[in-house]
Amino acid sequence: MGERFGRRVPEPTVVRLPVYQRVLHEFARKSVSTVSSAELADACGINAAKVRKDLSHFGTYGTRGTGYEVDYLLGQIQRELGLDLERGVVMAGMGHLGHALARSEGFVAGGFRIAGLFDVEPGTIGEIVAGIRVSHVTELASVCRQEHVSIGIITTPAAAAQDVCERMAGAGVSAILNFAPTVLSVPPSIQVRHVDFSGELQVLAFYQAHPEAAAGRSEAVARLGS
Amino acid sequence: MGERFGRRVPEPTVVRLPVYQRVLHEFARKSVSTVSSAELADACGINAAKVRKDLSHFGTYGTRGTGYEVDYLLGQIQRELGLDLERGVVMAGMGHLGHALARSEGFVAGGFRIAGLFDVEPGTIGEIVAGIRVSHVTELASVCRQEHVSIGIITTPAAAAQDVCERMAGAGVSAILNFAPTVLSVPPSIQVRHVDFSGELQVLAFYQAHPEAAAGRSEAVARLGS
DNA sequence: GCATGTGAAGCAGTTCACAGCG
DNA sequence: CGCTGTGAACTGCTTCACATGC
Numbered sequence: 001m002g003e004r005f006g007r008r009v010p011e012p013t014v015v016r017l018p019v020y021q022r023v024l025h026e027f028a029r030k031s032v033s034t035v036s037s038a039e040l041a042d043a044c045g046i047n048a049a050k051v052r053k054d055l056s057h058f059g060t061y062g063t064r065g066t067g068y069e070v071d072y073l074l075g076q077i078q079r080e081l082g083l084d085l086e087r088g089v090v091m092a093g094m095g096h097l098g099h100a101l102a103r104s105e106g107f108v109a110g111g112f113r114i115a116g117l118f119d120v121e122p123g124t125i126g127e128i129v130a131g132i133r134v135s136h137v138t139e140l141a142s143v144c145r146q147e148h149v150s151i152g153i154i155t156t157p158a159a160a161a162q163d164v165c166e167r168m169a170g171a172g173v174s175a176i177l178n179f180a181p182t183v184l185s186v187p188p189s190i191q192v193r194h195v196d197f198s199g200e201l202q203v204l205a206f207y208q209a210h211p212e213a214a215a216g217r218s219e220a221v222a223r224l225g226s
Numbered sequence: 227m228g229e230r231f232g233r234r235v236p237e238p239t240v241v242r243l244p245v246y247q248r249v250l251h252e253f254a255r256k257s258v259s260t261v262s263s264a265e266l267a268d269a270c271g272i273n274a275a276k277v278r279k280d281l282s283h284f285g286t287y288g289t290r291g292t293g294y295e296v297d298y299l300l301g302q303i304q305r306e307l308g309l310d311l312e313r314g315v316v317m318a319g320m321g322h323l324g325h326a327l328a329r330s331e332g333f334v335a336g337g338f339r340i341a342g343l344f345d346v347e348p349g350t351i352g353e354i355v356a357g358i359r360v361s362h363v364t365e366l367a368s369v370c371r372q373e374h375v376s377i378g379i380i381t382t383p384a385a386a387a388q389d390v391c392e393r394m395a396g397a398g399v400s401a402i403l404n405f406a407p408t409v410l411s412v413p414p415s416i417q418v419r420h421v422d423f424s425g426e427l428q429v430l431a432f433y434q435a436h437p438e439a440a441a442g443r444s445e446a447v448a449r450l451g452s
Numbered sequence: 453g454c455a456t457g458t459g460a461a462g463c464a465g466t467t468c469a470c471a472g473c474g
Numbered sequence: 475c476g477c478t479g480t481g482a483a484c485t486g487c488t489t490c491a492c493a494t495g496c
Binding site: 007008009010011014015017018019021022023043044045080081082083087089095096097099100101103104105106107109110111112150151153174175176177181182183184185191193195196197198199200201202203204205206207208209210212213214215 | 235240248271306315325335401407423429430431433
């Protein structure tokens with residue numbers, strides 16, 4: 001039966017949900033009506049036991065002997081991820097990276113709407129990016145409150161990140177996605193995820209330089225003749 | 227004594243190395259000569275035991291009763307990360323994100339050099355980005371071989387990612403950083419890391435929608451009066 | 453017969469707590 | 475006396491293996 005909610009969900013499981021969502025969407029597009037945990041696992045580059053355990057946290061059930069109905073499972077996962085309701089996000093730091101992310105399809109795909117874009121450069125303020133006018137960062141708080149924004153994205157240089165972070169925290173933002181290469185200090189009530197481009201490259205380089213340090217990396221094998 | 231090499235290094239430890247590197251660099255810039263594991267942990271948003279355990283994997287030793295000498299430890303970590311030698315990377319997909327990343331400081335900071343930029347759009351090929359001329363992706367293999375490139379970055383749309391991935395694999399690339407929102411199929415000899423912008427946002431949104439599902443998230447507290 | 457759902461076992465990383473040493 | 479380095483305990487995710495049920 002699963003746990004039909006309430007209990008704790010392991011973070012690795014949560015991180016895999018968007019992958020399942022994407023892969024199931026792809027199956028649906030190809031008019032596949034049913035998938036087994038093995039097929040789904042294969043398409044996600046993981047193993048079948050993990051898929052079943054993950055799904056069991058949400059009480060989502062397949063049919064024994066058959067597998068999962070693609071449309072139904074996709075709907076369940078999208079509901080879990082809150083893809084049905086639109087979420088506003090603010091982004092501070094409209095350099096090259098901010099521009100690129102603001103224009104990315106990721107926002108729409110994930111059910112997000114840009115509620116505000118901010119910077120401090122007079123040359124950037126007033127510019128229209130992705131249909132939104134860039135405002136001065138001092139206006140961040142009022143926009144967040146007016147539009148009930150609870151998610152912030154930081155794409156500023158490292159030196160400005162902590163300041164922006166505190167503005168967001170003060171404006172009621174409770175989740176921050178940080179692309180600046182710096183560690184943020186936040187109260188425990190605020191959730192931070194850090195994306196570190198340069199760090200990821202360094203990790204790859206480390207394992208190349210120290211192959212003996214690598215474990216059973218690579219799970220994303222198999223699957224090719226899709 | 228540590229293990230002075232040879233043994234396995236846990237992936238979470240490797241992921242933290244770039245953070246230590248950055249934070250130590252900052253301490254050095256402020257002319258701090260010594261740090262304790264507690265201070266270092268604080269600045270990294272983790273706990274002291276983790277720092278000591280991490281460093282012990284490399285046999286890097288501090289001084290009991292005192293702590294770690296910043297310059298020495300920084301040097302050790304940079305050596306581990308291979309920051310002394312320059313590494314060439316190729317990037318395929320010169321849309322907004324590719325442009326932004328190619329211009330980022332992360333390459334220099336991480337000891338990386340762009341050996342080639344690639345796309346398929348006639349309008350993009352020939353453009354100069356970050357001082358490099360964008361070439362057609364069919365030239366990727368020859369550039370990789372000529373310049374002994376072993377790291378590739380994929381910033382194409384999802385639909386093109388697998389093709390590019392196979393070109394890279396065929397050209398001798400053994401580590402790939404994938405920004406495309408898709409699961410790549412690769413032989414086990416190739417290491418892939420996936421950065422998923424939209425997925426990260428969805429994870430944040432999930433925990434906001436399901437606070438009861440959150441565990442003891444947040445470790446990056448404390449530290450403010452730096 | 454076949455694939456799910458799940459307790460139980462296994463394994464990995466984190467945290468504890470303290471011996472060891474400057 | 476303080477802080478490192480580390481075995482041991484702990485916690486938590488993964489994997490196994492099988493009972494369950496279509």
